[in-house]
Amino acid sequence: MSVRRRLAALKFGLGLEGIRGQIAILVLASIIASHLIIAVVFFVNRPDRPMPSLAEPQQLHALTQLIGRSAAADRPQLIATIAAAFPRLEITTAASPPADAAGSQWPPHEIAELGWRLGPSYRVTALGDGKVVITLPDGAAIGARMPPERRRPPPWGNPWMASLLIGVVSLALLGLWAARTLAAPLSSFAAAAENFSLDSSDAPLPERGPAEIRSLARALNRMRGRITTLIEDRTRMLAAISHDLRTPITRMRLRAEFIEDEHQRTQTLHDLDQMGAMLTAVLTFLRDGATRDAPTLIDLASAMQLIADQFADVGAKVSYQGPEHAMAMARPGDLHRAVTNLVENAVRFGTEVTIRLALTQDRVTIEVEDDGPGIADADKDSVLQPFVRGDDARNMDDSSSFGLGLSIARAIARGHRGELSLHNRTPNGLVARITLPRQ
Missing domain, CATH: 3.30.565.10 (Histidine kinase-like ATPase, C-terminal domain)
Structure with a gap:
């Protein structure tokens, strides 16, 4: 093989239009997309950022009940001690909010949940910016700051899980691409070979897809054209032979009429009729085998x-x-x-x-x-x-x-x-x- 042919074969196999080149591009694009998505998931979830304790709602509930059951004279000292032990809650004494006060920073269901835990003798009011006022059974009130409970990240938020999901999606996309690019053309090639006929109504195979598939479609179309041409040439040749044979058969019939022996004349004319009928049957068979209707x-x-x-x-x-x-x-x-x-x-x-x-x-x-x-x-x-x-x-x-x-x-x-x-x-x-x- 010459150097030019080797270079052409290498370009054909490794070029972007070939199957291997397109698979390589798809795999590379999948890897890049995987890393980008993993990076986005990492920066959204920020595992290095401190998370609020999931126990803070329970702590506020328990400490509020402790303050509510203590004597009014002991509450200032108790609140100071709790504020020092739990600084994130920022528990302090507060004035009782009006009955119609209602904040909008906390979701209503979280306020309702805290009130349900404390019982009907307590009233929880959100003031905004994460602050709440809790009215105790005796009418006194305390203020606190509690960040909303942070939900656990979904399983797909984990970088490793995201990497696994992206790998599965990439493999699925690769399989769908292979099924569409390879299986569909090959199925059409098999159907075309199974239904091959000599009539001109069949459309040629579509030359689309990767370079290898297009080359195969072109080769099959050329092969179908050569077969059709071969059959047409054979039919034309036999038709010409039949036409040429009819002339000597006609001359032989004319000469047979001058045979004096009745039996020999009848047998000769019968043989000539049989030869003519055989030529007609052969031409009919060839014509019906390559019909164009x-x-x-x-x-x-x-x-x-x-x-x-x-x-x-x-x-x-x-x-x-x-x-x-x-x-x-x-x-x-x-x-x-x-x-x-x-x-x-x-x-x-x-x-x-x-x-x-x-x-x-x-x-x-x-x-x-x-x-x-x-x-x-x-x-x-x-x-x-x-x-x-x-x-x-x-x-x-x-x-x-x-x-x-x-x-x-x-x-x-x-x-x-x-x-x-x-x-x-x-x-x-x-x-x-x-x-x-x-x-």
């Missing part, structure tokens, strides 16, 4: 009833069973030919034929059932191949059968993104089933 909304029930009527008009026992109307998207000409081929095959080997139609929310099922000898399980796959005929059709004297009827029907079914399958009927007979998606 656009699907349209049709009444499948009417189409199946029409096929049954056409065979009944020529004396065949063909009947239709199914709904009176059934709308679905299909190629009417191709589907008519596929079902007609199945009915012709069933009439050739059986005496009574039934066409059945069934629809579900997402599937269309067409069955052609006969009472003939059926097909052995070991031969079901082979009879669907081109130019493979049943045991009763191996005589080349029968120019109407070249082993292409079932092959054409299966090619048409696959062109509709469906499938043709063969099933034996009890006690005897065969069921040819076409299953199509109800688009």
